[in-house]
Amino acid sequence: MHSILQRTGRSLREIYQEYLPMVYRIAFTYMKNSYDSEDAAQETFMRLLRCRKSFRDTEHVKAWLIVTVTNVCRDMLRRKRRTELNIEDFHALAAEPAETDDTLMEAILALPDSYKTVIYMYYYEGYSTTETAKILDKSPNTIKTWLSRARAKLKEQLGEAFDA
Numbered sequence: 001m002h003s004i005l006q007r008t009g010r011s012l013r014e015i016y017q018e019y020l021p022m023v024y025r026i027a028f029t030y031m032k033n034s035y036d037s038e039d040a041a042q043e044t045f046m047r048l049l050r051c052r053k054s055f056r057d058t059e060h061v062k063a064w065l066i067v068t069v070t071n072v073c074r075d076m077l078r079r080k081r082r083t084e085l086n087i088e089d090f091h092a093l094a095a096e097p098a099e100t101d102d103t104l105m106e107a108i109l110a111l112p113d114s115y116k117t118v119i120y121m122y123y124y125e126g127y128s129t130t131e132t133a134k135i136l137d138k139s140p141n142t143i144k145t146w147l148s149r150a151r152a153k154l155k156e157q158l159g160e161a162f163d164a
Helices: 002-006 012-031 034-050 058-079 087-093 102-109 113-124 129-136 140-161
Strands: none
Touching: 012 034, 012 058, 012 113, 034 058, 058 113, 058 129, 102 113, 102 140, 113 129, 113 140, 129 140
């Protein structure tokens, strides 16, 4: 652990404290309940603890966490399908609760996994399509297509209430 994270100049505790909310929010978009989301977040940080990879900087760590939590959630969902959703739990996660809209959040959570991920990375984490493509190991055109299709689905579901 020492040499892996020291290259970033950050301790595991600092990385955990900074990125736990983000990892948990991503997990929640997949797992749709707080218990499984907590398990996924914990497993993600356990993998970071066991990771032998050298990270260039904190952005590299952040990208690794996003990909890893996505993979952990997909693995968990393959093993056990859960579909319960408590939208009130999601409000507690929002960076800006005043701007959270139940209808929009429900529409985002109903999107296919790939669309949810790119929407989250683009709008909530501020990654460009090129950065998202690099992180997800997809072409930038694929990411643009997924964003476009996700926006179209949201507009179809929400009508004029949706403004991308």
